[in-house]
Amino acid sequence: MYALISIASGVASGLIGFYVGVGLTALVRVAFGHSPWDAQISITVGYIFGLVGWLMGIGMWGAWGREWFGLPTYARKAPGWQRYFVFNSDHKVIGIQYLVTFVVVFLLAGLLAMVMRAELAQAGNQFLSNDQYNAVMGLHGILMIAVAVAAVIGGIGNYAVPLMIGAQDMAFPRLNALTYWLNPPVALLLLLTPALGGLETGWTAYPPLSVLTENAQLLFNLAIITFGLTSILGGLNFIATIIFLRAPGMTWGRLPIFVWSMFVASWLALLFTQGFAAALLMVLLDRAFGMSFFNAEAGGDPLLYQHVFWFYSHPAVYIMVVPGFGLALELITHFSRKPLFAYKYAVGGLLGILGLSGLVWAHHMFTSGMPNYLHGPFLALTEAISIPTGLIFLSALGTLFMGRLWLKTPMLFAMAVIFNFALGGVTGIFLADVPTDIHLHDTYFVVAHFHYTIVGGEIFALFGAIYYYFPKMTGRMYNETLGKLHFWWMFLGFNVTFFLMHWPGILGMNRRIADYPSSLEGVNLIISIAAFALGASFLVFVYNMVVSWVRGPVAEANPWRARTLEWQTSSPPPIENFPAPPVVRGHPYEYGVPGAVHAIVPTPMPGGAPAGGAK
Amino acid sequence: MARHIVNIVVIWVVLTVLGALVLTLDYLPVIGAEYSEEFDGIFRLLAFMGLPVLTFVFAWVGYSFFAFRQRTGESEGPAWWGRNWVPIAWLAVTASLAITVMIYPGLTGLAKLQADPRGYGWGETGADLVVKVTGFRWSWAFEYPEQGITVNAVQGRELVLPVDATVRFEVNSTDVVHSFWIPAFRMKIDAIPGRTTYMVVKPVATGSYAEDQAFRAQCAELCGLDHSKMVLPVRVVEREEFEAWVQQMKAQ
Numbered sequence: 001m002y003a004l005i006s007i008a009s010g011v012a013s014g015l016i017g018f019y020v021g022v023g024l025t026a027l028v029r030v031a032f033g034h035s036p037w038d039a040q041i042s043i044t045v046g047y048i049f050g051l052v053g054w055l056m057g058i059g060m061w062g063a064w065g066r067e068w069f070g071l072p073t074y075a076r077k078a079p080g081w082q083r084y085f086v087f088n089s090d091h092k093v094i095g096i097q098y099l100v101t102f103v104v105v106f107l108l109a110g111l112l113a114m115v116m117r118a119e120l121a122q123a124g125n126q127f128l129s130n131d132q133y134n135a136v137m138g139l140h141g142i143l144m145i146a147v148a149v150a151a152v153i154g155g156i157g158n159y160a161v162p163l164m165i166g167a168q169d170m171a172f173p174r175l176n177a178l179t180y181w182l183n184p185p186v187a188l189l190l191l192l193t194p195a196l197g198g199l200e201t202g203w204t205a206y207p208p209l210s211v212l213t214e215n216a217q218l219l220f221n222l223a224i225i226t227f228g229l230t231s232i233l234g235g236l237n238f239i240a241t242i243i244f245l246r247a248p249g250m251t252w253g254r255l256p257i258f259v260w261s262m263f264v265a266s267w268l269a270l271l272f273t274q275g276f277a278a279a280l281l282m283v284l285l286d287r288a289f290g291m292s293f294f295n296a297e298a299g300g301d302p303l304l305y306q307h308v309f310w311f312y313s314h315p316a317v318y319i320m321v322v323p324g325f326g327l328a329l330e331l332i333t334h335f336s337r338k339p340l341f342a343y344k345y346a347v348g349g350l351l352g353i354l355g356l357s358g359l360v361w362a363h364h365m366f367t368s369g370m371p372n373y374l375h376g377p378f379l380a381l382t383e384a385i386s387i388p389t390g391l392i393f394l395s396a397l398g399t400l401f402m403g404r405l406w407l408k409t410p411m412l413f414a415m416a417v418i419f420n421f422a423l424g425g426v427t428g429i430f431l432a433d434v435p436t437d438i439h440l441h442d443t444y445f446v447v448a449h450f451h452y453t454i455v456g457g458e459i460f461a462l463f464g465a466i467y468y469y470f471p472k473m474t475g476r477m478y479n480e481t482l483g484k485l486h487f488w489w490m491f492l493g494f495n496v497t498f499f500l501m502h503w504p505g506i507l508g509m510n511r512r513i514a515d516y517p518s519s520l521e522g523v524n525l526i527i528s529i530a531a532f533a534l535g536a537s538f539l540v541f542v543y544n545m546v547v548s549w550v551r552g553p554v555a556e557a558n559p560w561r562a563r564t565l566e567w568q569t570s571s572p573p574p575i576e577n578f579p580a581p582p583v584v585r586g587h588p589y590e591y592g593v594p595g596a597v598h599a600i601v602p603t604p605m606p607g608g609a610p611a612g613g614a615k
Numbered sequence: 616m617a618r619h620i621v622n623i624v625v626i627w628v629v630l631t632v633l634g635a636l637v638l639t640l641d642y643l644p645v646i647g648a649e650y651s652e653e654f655d656g657i658f659r660l661l662a663f664m665g666l667p668v669l670t671f672v673f674a675w676v677g678y679s680f681f682a683f684r685q686r687t688g689e690s691e692g693p694a695w696w697g698r699n700w701v702p703i704a705w706l707a708v709t710a711s712l713a714i715t716v717m718i719y720p721g722l723t724g725l726a727k728l729q730a731d732p733r734g735y736g737w738g739e740t741g742a743d744l745v746v747k748v749t750g751f752r753w754s755w756a757f758e759y760p761e762q763g764i765t766v767n768a769v770q771g772r773e774l775v776l777p778v779d780a781t782v783r784f785e786v787n788s789t790d791v792v793h794s795f796w797i798p799a800f801r802m803k804i805d806a807i808p809g810r811t812t813y814m815v816v817k818p819v820a821t822g823s824y825a826e827d828q829a830f831r832a833q834c835a836e837l838c839g840l841d842h843s844k845m846v847l848p849v850r851v852v853e854r855e856e857f858e859a860w861v862q863q864m865k866a867q
């Protein structure tokens with residue numbers, strides 16, 4: 001009931017806002033002698049009003065907006081599972097909201113990939129027309145980008161970072177809730193794109209094509225500008241939280257490595273996201289008002305977009321993968337029962353990536369016709385980024401060596417991150433090197449490469465973290481056998497699919513195509529079969545998660561005997577995380593050190609009950 | 616400890632040898648231009664340089680998985696922090712590897728590729744033949760200004776080039792961004808509205824799309840609806856055959 005009221009009032013005031021915006025646009029247009037409706041302008045203005053209406057209706061008005069008019073604020077009450085459907089400012093609730101939302105989006109976008117692989121199993125068009133294929137491919141791309149940007153940062157980051165640094169919540173809890181509730185409109189807009197002609201440009205939305213295409217592009221632009229806002233606000237919130245809310249004694253040198261990685265990723269999000277938003281805003285202005293930023297005939301330049309776009313979108317891969325590194329190192333040290341090897345070098349590696357990632361964007365543009373003198377510096381800087389990345393490997397491999405590896409499901413995923421990313425890193429050299437890139441650019445070699453880095457690096461870390469935090473989040477334990485089954489199934493499916501995919505790329509199969517030369521048929525059929533196997537592995541995951549959440553065995557507070565703070569409170573933690581602020585005394589990774597103490601934590605309160613009540 | 620290091624090194628060497636055997640297989644497309652060989656050489660070199668890095672990580676992670684496992688999670692490993700020479704040595708080795716690859720084959724290869732300051736040329740700047748390429752949704756038009764002929768999807772239906780002649784492509788687009796790519800030549804350059812881009816190629820072997828599908832002018836940049844169908848066959852022929860083809864096209 002509470003959940004229904006919350007969502008319904010959000011939707012209702014969102015719709016009212018939309019119609020108010022469309023109406024106002026019509027009034028102004030009629031007053032100046034135009035027709036009342038112009039798709040670009042009316043939808044844009046309607047969306048802005050609708051977005052504000054949705055946010056106010058979902059609970060921002062009660063919890064925040066009333067304050068602006070001197071009225072007392074209130075929070076919507078909702079018991080049990082219904083708390084996930086209201087404007088809730090508890091970082092643990094928001095973390096789970098993010099995680100569940102984006103796992104659902106991940107599965108949906110994965111289904112789209114299955115559709116694409118079915119079409120690509122044979123040459124020629126079997127059951128998708130070219131425009132349907134483009135729509136499916138574009139939607140798969142942008143939904144997965146959203147998952148990669150938001151699932152680890154918004155989900156695991158929100159849940160774990162305040163706990164790990166001994167804070168009660170994020171620095172700006174209401175802003176955090178706002179950040180989450182900006183996401184449903186983004187999802188809605190993207191899922192509506194097939195109804196308005198489908199995306200034709202892929203997620204990169206290069207003009208002039210993106211200026212000329214169907215109105216699906218407009219929804220895409222509005223969605224991404226909104227999504228960019230969530231990234232920027234989230235980044236700001238994490239930076240403030242990590243700087244100001246660390247428990248006494250939690251010095252920078254004692255910060256868990258995942259928190260460091262979140263700090264770096266948040267700076268990247270804060271500094272670079274506006275590039276993507278600005279690029280798409282310019283496309284929007286070109287579409288709505290004929291501003292001609294990218295229209296060569298009117299003095300614009302299509303290459304301008306590519307520079308602005310990649311200025312964000314290269315750092316974006318580090319926004320995705322750096323928290324993945326952080327999680328992998330975090331899990332590897334806990335499950336190797338050994339201190340994190342060369343901790344300071346690993347932190348230095350993360351900071352090195354932060355420093356270099358803004359200086360390599362044009363490696364996506366080696367064939368774009370940009371001036372020749374730009375190729376050398378971007379080649380060199382791109383290859384230089386392998387040096388700080390190498391430090392992450394040093395830390396991981398050094399920690400594994402002579403460890404006491406406790407091979408639980410989360411550890412398997414973390415080790416797979418190192419394994420997969422090694423291949424993703426090596427193939428990256430072929431793309432950073434201009435002479436090889438001019439053949440390989442925009443082929444399936446690139447598709448294989450970035451799936452190795454983003455899926456192999458980040459999404460594997462995400463699943464490891466989901467298993468790792470499952471007992472903390474739900475108070476219940478997942479099924480270990482099914483967890484391991486999911487891991488091996490996914491690991492094999494993933495590696496067969498994407499390792500083979502390099503080859504058609506080398507032979508001359510370009511990406512983003514519904515059809516390809518018939519000589520490439522055999523290998524594509526094998527890739528498709530492996531991809532279906534990969535897709536099927538998630539059925540095991542979903543079954544395990546759902547069943548364990550409802551009736552898994554009750555978990556201990558610290559089933560992993562981990563030393564970091566989030567495990568020193570009950571599972572799930574009480575609303576204020578710790579009964580009193582913990583006092584940090586030592587490093588979080590002092591495994592094998594007799595009598596080592598990370599922190600003095602007051603005795604956990606009975607706190608939260610496991611999901612569905614205690615057994 | 617030394618025993619574990621020795622074991623990892625043995626596995627590393629074995630994996631590297633096996634990988635090197637795989638890399639000697641013929642996995643590259645047909646060689647259509649002089650510069651396809653340059654590409655293939657650099658590709659193979661990078662593959663052989665990357666292989667030991669990759670197998671090092673695989674050997675280390677794989678060996679740890681089997682050799683260092685425990686069942687209960689109760690025992691703890693040695694408290695090593697890595698505050699010694701190891702990270703410095705690691706940094707030195709990885710940095711010198713990165714800088715090596717950056718210089719050779721990276722920047723040296725680039726210098727050769729960019730001998731023509733306007734575009735790609737692999738050491739070639741002049742041209743025996745100029746072909747003006749125009750991309751449009753969703754096909755190509757090839758104009759031979761010196762020969763006074765134009766071919767496209769209706770007329771001629773293929774790009775014909777003489778063997779052993781240096782061809783300069785001057786690439787344009789009339790609508791959106793396309794990318795002009797011939798896989799057999801290992802070169803592509805984007806076709807951008809409002810500016811001309813250049814690519815110089817010297818075909819060294821005769822061949823055609825009918826024999827090998829790497830001989831095709833493929834659009835490589837997503838350009839909307841029929842992007843995947845934006846293909847025209849390429850045929851590389853002997854000089855005399857080319858002249859005859861030009862005459863035949865003129866007659867039409």
Ligand SMILES: [Cu+2]
Pocket residue numbers: 313314317360361363364
């Ligand atoms: Cu990049």
Ligand SMILES: [Cu+2]
Pocket residue numbers: 793794834835836837838839842843845
């Ligand atoms: Cu195209």
